[in-house]
Amino acid sequence: MSHSILVVDDEVRLADVLAAALEDLGFRATAVHSARAALGELEQARFDLVLTDLRLPVMDGRELLREVRSRWPEVPVIIITAFAAVRDAVDLVKEGAFDYIAKPFEIDDVSATIRRALRLADVVRDNERLRSELEGRYSFDTLVGNSASFRRVIEQVTEVCETKATVLLNGESGTGKELVAKAIHFNSPRRDKPFVVVNCAAIPEPLLESELFGHVKGAFTGALANRTGRFAAADGGTLFLDEIGDMPLPIQAKLLRVIQERSFEPVGATRTQTVDVRLVAATHKDMRQAVDKGSFREDLFYRLNVFPIVLPPLRDRADDVPLLATHFLAELAEGMGKRASGFSPAALAAMTAYDWPGNIRELHNCIERAVIVAKAPTIDAGDLPQDLFNATRRGDRDSLPRDLDAELERIERDFILEALRRSDGVQVRAAKLLGIAERSLWHRIKKLGIRLGRAIAD
Template structure:
């Protein structure tokens, strides 16, 4: 892996010497004559290591070190100091410097120190990437299935993974859009670079621009320090924009420009920054309908829809339910310290006949609960959540096969189905709205909207109505 090193010293000859020495190790070297110039370069380039002199005019070494630790805490700093001021170097290490070298320095010693610092930088980068992957530990392993509809998804992943084309993943909530995005990243040419995911529906509109592009200290009330936005975090890697359909129109124009020009402008800055990111967007909405309603920009839609991949709902790939359930049972059982080997035939039959409105996410939650309550190595039907057998979803699972089955008011019929799903989820989660939203695969904001639309007032479950459906005051 190539690295970028910034040398900061007010002596041009020393900068030239260090550039010559470091360049022999396939290192790209940048130089600055003072701390202010160094900060400007740090804004423009993805620097891996800073080597700074201690005494400089204007912003000196200690001040520069403090700014770097504040703005770019992941970048190690090596301090250069004369033998007579080693005490200062020790103090700088206490303030966050990675190491120091004393002038006049030995070339071999310099090489060793720089090599160790760059290895440390690589470890930090790898740890950040691994932490992100562990947050979604099911990401690639959960791409399981051999149904025709899912094979088409796998073929699409294989076709596009090595390109830099923008991808639009569509499908119902819980169908595994982020898992597919991570699979594309992991098996593509950017696999060793960051994967950064942002849920556009989960961030308040007023903070979304800062979250995407970053901001400078003092740019607005509450901006107490500089912040690197998600685009810069994903530089050289992949940026996953989940629920892009919920992005405010005011921000869509800036996202479009970032995709077209590959530049961003942090809030409070007037200087543009170049970024190299591969964008994968996802939505459960019909974006063409949103375009027709003027809720989504048409030009942004076509910029995102370069390579569309539709994800099937779990009910459209019923043959994949059993292998997915077994995979979740094995992995979740190991996490819980249990050895789950299989499901009973009646348990598998119950799962095969359920509608799964929350798709793969709901299936995983169901298996996790069954794994916890199971008393043997085989999950029985009695270990599964009761709502799989309640019959509350039966009508939603049946196609309209006769003219008499067609509802006279489609909107009202759909509202009743939606209401039944939400009430069932609230019943299972004892009225906890965040958990209910997760269970049926929608965002909390989406659940709040539906509760208001359907006139469901959730305070807490006070009593149970007919068919074990909770009644709300």
């Protein structure tokens, strides 16, 4: 899409000719003849750049610049000035103008300056968007769940994220250990520094030491150049050691030294490097049992186990399944560009009754498949994988609820309460999160007897 430019000049003919020339160059240009008119246009429509003459009646280009920088700081301003006033224009650049163009000018010079300003503005805008997405993606809101066991996880993350403490995450495969590690990092003072991941089980033992600590050229056969290790790459930030329970014993000894002394030597090097790295480790193994068997160093375990967090399996947080399913549905439907407004009661009942041996990862894959195959906006039981119906249901209860109406009402209540909490009680936003009309949400709130107030109550 072409960029939109606002041209401001009290010489009507010059403004109109300049706007027409910019249109010929592929821009969308609007010409106005006073600073007040320019502010009016900016209030009504979005512009990517303002190109203004310095000498304007009533409110001049300097005042317009200040107003634009104050109200629309993301919009670059280019000043057009007579050659005699170039010194004024230089001062304006110091005050926030992107650049200036001296009269008389060639349209090619104007075009080149505009394109430079737009390129920089686009980069800044993209960086802000990516930063916003990153912060949103790893905020506590992405740790979805209302069960008592998962609320405890969120409480622990809140307690530890602002500290420098080493964290050990323990939980079955697929329970979201990396997501929790990222939430800890991106809500900590280290959020602007690197978050580096190493899967200790995925890297062969002969390569793991070099991967973690780096190596110098000629340290071993095939070491053709110096290599920076993950510890050095994570300096100032967080290093996430996934599947730490699979780390070979010789590497464990070197890791212990790094934790104790905050220093290490790359493979083949004689000089010591110091690092400031926060460690978050994760494993699906029983680490105390591994220590007893001699497969994991006891001293390293105690160094890692400063702040342990246990992530519950999804089968132990069945109440969270509808909330997670809705979260994944919104995320995946948007990514695929498909309309998906929710789940049928039968689909929710099937997902809630299933044991989810693959935990959150399996649920995510299930919803992804359902979004792909669904023909209607509402995901039905037939859109779900057959495994959900063939597998053995939750062991401690019957495969079917004793009171289906009560079970569905409980699920519906949980959905609505969570949506209201996330939207701070604003029903329009809650209805949008649930994919239903505001009037429909109002009727359901009334039917379920949900009390609205400062604290959403059952």
